[in-house]
Amino acid sequence: MLPPKIRSLLEDMRVERIRGASWMAQKGAEAYLLLADLLEGNELKNALQEMREELPKVNPTMASLYNLVRFIPVTDDPYLLKSRAEEFLKLIHEAKKEIGNIGSELIDNGDVVITHSFSSAVLEVFASAKMKGRSFRVILTESAPDFEGLALANELSALGISYEVITDAQVGLFSKEATLALVGADNVTRDGAVINKAGTYPLALACYDNSVPFYVAAESFKFHPELNSGDVELVERPYARNGHRVRNILFDVTPWKYIRGIITELGILVPPKEI
Amino acid sequence: MLPPKIRSLLEDMRVERIRGASWMAQKGAEAYLLLADLLEGNELKNALQEMREELPKVNPTMASLYNLVRFIPVTDDPYLLKSRAEEFLKLIHEAKKEIGNIGSELIDNGDVVITHSFSSAVLEVFASAKMKGRSFRVILTESAPDFEGLALANELSALGISYEVITDAQVGLFSKEATLALVGADNVTRDGAVINKAGTYPLALACYDNSVPFYVAAESFKFHPELNSGDVELVERPYARNGHRVRNILFDVTPWKYIRGIITELGILVPPKEI
Numbered sequence: 413m414l415p416p417k418i419r420s421l422l423e424d425m426r427v428e429r430i431r432g433a434s435w436m437a438q439k440g441a442e443a444y445l446l447l448a449d450l451l452e453g454n455e456l457k458n459a460l461q462e463m464r465e466e467l468p469k470v471n472p473t474m475a476s477l478y479n480l481v482r483f484i485p486v487t488d489d490p491y492l493l494k495s496r497a498e499e500f501l502k503l504i505h506e507a508k509k510e511i512g513n514i515g516s517e518l519i520d521n522g523d524v525v526i527t528h529s530f531s532s533a534v535l536e537v538f539a540s541a542k543m544k545g546r547s548f549r550v551i552l553t554e555s556a557p558d559f560e561g562l563a564l565a566n567e568l569s570a571l572g573i574s575y576e577v578i579t580d581a582q583v584g585l586f587s588k589e590a591t592l593a594l595v596g597a598d599n600v601t602r603d604g605a606v607i608n609k610a611g612t613y614p615l616a617l618a619c620y621d622n623s624v625p626f627y628v629a630a631e632s633f634k635f636h637p638e639l640n641s642g643d644v645e646l647v648e649r650p651y652a653r654n655g656h657r658v659r660n661i662l663f664d665v666t667p668w669k670y671i672r673g674i675i676t677e678l679g680i681l682v683p684p685k686e687i
Numbered sequence: 688m689l690p691p692k693i694r695s696l697l698e699d700m701r702v703e704r705i706r707g708a709s710w711m712a713q714k715g716a717e718a719y720l721l722l723a724d725l726l727e728g729n730e731l732k733n734a735l736q737e738m739r740e741e742l743p744k745v746n747p748t749m750a751s752l753y754n755l756v757r758f759i760p761v762t763d764d765p766y767l768l769k770s771r772a773e774e775f776l777k778l779i780h781e782a783k784k785e786i787g788n789i790g791s792e793l794i795d796n797g798d799v800v801i802t803h804s805f806s807s808a809v810l811e812v813f814a815s816a817k818m819k820g821r822s823f824r825v826i827l828t829e830s831a832p833d834f835e836g837l838a839l840a841n842e843l844s845a846l847g848i849s850y851e852v853i854t855d856a857q858v859g860l861f862s863k864e865a866t867l868a869l870v871g872a873d874n875v876t877r878d879g880a881v882i883n884k885a886g887t888y889p890l891a892l893a894c895y896d897n898s899v900p901f902y903v904a905a906e907s908f909k910f911h912p913e914l915n916s917g918d919v920e921l922v923e924r925p926y927a928r929n930g931h932r933v934r935n936i937l938f939d940v941t942p943w944k945y946i947r948g949i950i951t952e953l954g955i956l957v958p959p960k961e962i
Contacts (some may be wrong), residue, residue, distance in 0.1 A: 554928060565931050576932075580855045582934065584939045585888070585936055585939045585940075611855075612859075614893055646860075656829075658829055
């Protein structure tokens with residue numbers, strides 16, 4: 413049985429509306445740290461076994477939770493657990509920094525970067541480019557119905573980066589103004605597709621149609637080692653508006669074909685020639 | 688000087704959020720009928736001269752207003768004015784019926800038709816297909832921020848046509864489920880592009896990428912005789928959300944390349960081979 417504190421942490425993750433896959437991985441790693449404080453011996457081992465089931469279910473679309481679970485051994489030793497969880501937290505932190513460093517080299521003075529939804533990896537790229545003194549502008553979608561885009565707008569405002577907010581339906585119009593596109597990822601599948609907030613795929617198509625290079629920022633722990641894009645469960649949160657049920661699948665799938673490169677902490681991955 | 692009643696009718700048209708280009712043309716024609724009741728002689732002639740300026744400005748993106756103005760002579764004779772305005776109203780009514788008749792032949796039993804925003808011509812196609820006993824399903828966007836899609840959902844519900852509402856960002860996901868796409872138009876330009884509610888262009892790209900035939904329903908008075916797509920002013924209504932200004936250009940441009948055909952009251956126009 414998982415302790416109530418852990419259950420409540422998993423519930424916080426389940427209801428989160430704004431934050432993306434990196435935040436989820438971080439909260440997951442913190443749940444393991446907490447477990448190491450609370451349990452030991454067989455109780456710990458059983459709880460870790462349960463976490464193998466429960467943690468990926470918090471958001472089955474996100475590869476980060478799948479990889480975190482694989483990274484943590486099912487052990488009765490709280491010290492081993494603690495050191496592995498801390499290692500993963502360090503990886504999250506360092507990967508994001510390095511992605512910022514690598515990705516910011518793609519941003520030149522005068523660039524107009526279009527993005528969709530809120531990715532902390534993308535924010536890190538913007539922050540790093542700003543630190544390097546690059547002068548650029550961001551076009552971002554408000555990202556209905558939860559408006560993660562406005563959370564990103566707040567962050568950009570605090571960093572002194574100029575931005576413009578658009579509705580989700582205007583990605584076609586504004587991709588024509590962009591010189592670069594950059595989005596995050598919740599899952600990079602075995603067949604090289606990127607699963608990210610719904611609306612990413614239409615943005616990629618519009619960028620392709622207007623010859624705007626389309627990049628994805630994704631830590632290596634967002635790569636799924638086993639699943640192809642068709643096998644990933646896409647989480648949905650339908651809602652009601654004016655008496656109508658509105659479908660709300662949170663993620664869509666962008667094929668490799670439309671992606672110029674994936675910025676990871678290891679470097680920029682480009683599609684193989686035959687694609 | 689335009690009479691206050693006419694000014695107020697133009698203002699109603701300016702603030703309308705849900706209805707499309709056919710409704711605007713109808714209201715415009717009704718304004719001319721009203722003028723024929725209110726004025727005559729030189730006063731009428733001066734008012735009609737002023738309407739040439741004022742009516743297209745109500746929504747410069749819409750070709751229907753431009754064509755209505757061309758259709759109405761600058762005359763001092765209220766009877767001539769009345770008969771021309773009535774002729775245009777009849778044209779609006781008959782064109783829509785015929786588009787419904789022609790367009791419904793494209794819908795087969797089992798079809799899943801995806802659309803965007805609210806077009807009365809598209810609704811007429813659905814109503815006609817339903818009358819002919821076709822069994823089909825509609826996927827429609829809620830069409831933020833004014834939610835015209837939900838107004839369409841109400842109409843479909845009243846007609847007993849099954850439908851599903853999606854967010855604007857899910858057009859990529861749901862185009863994969865569709866067997867046919869059908870949207871309206873505010874302007875078909877000389878270079879064969881379709882100007883319609885923003886979000887139409889990404890939907891067209893997604894349909895093209897998934898081999899879903901993409902059709903446009905547009906009365907002949909929505910064809911602009913002079914302007915190319917780059918010359919049309921795209922009306923914008925920015926708004927504020929959570930302290931951020933949100934850009935809101937109402938229309939985008941879909942090139943002919945992505946359009947399988949344009950359904951008019953004269954028949955279905957297809958792109959020339961070389962495009």
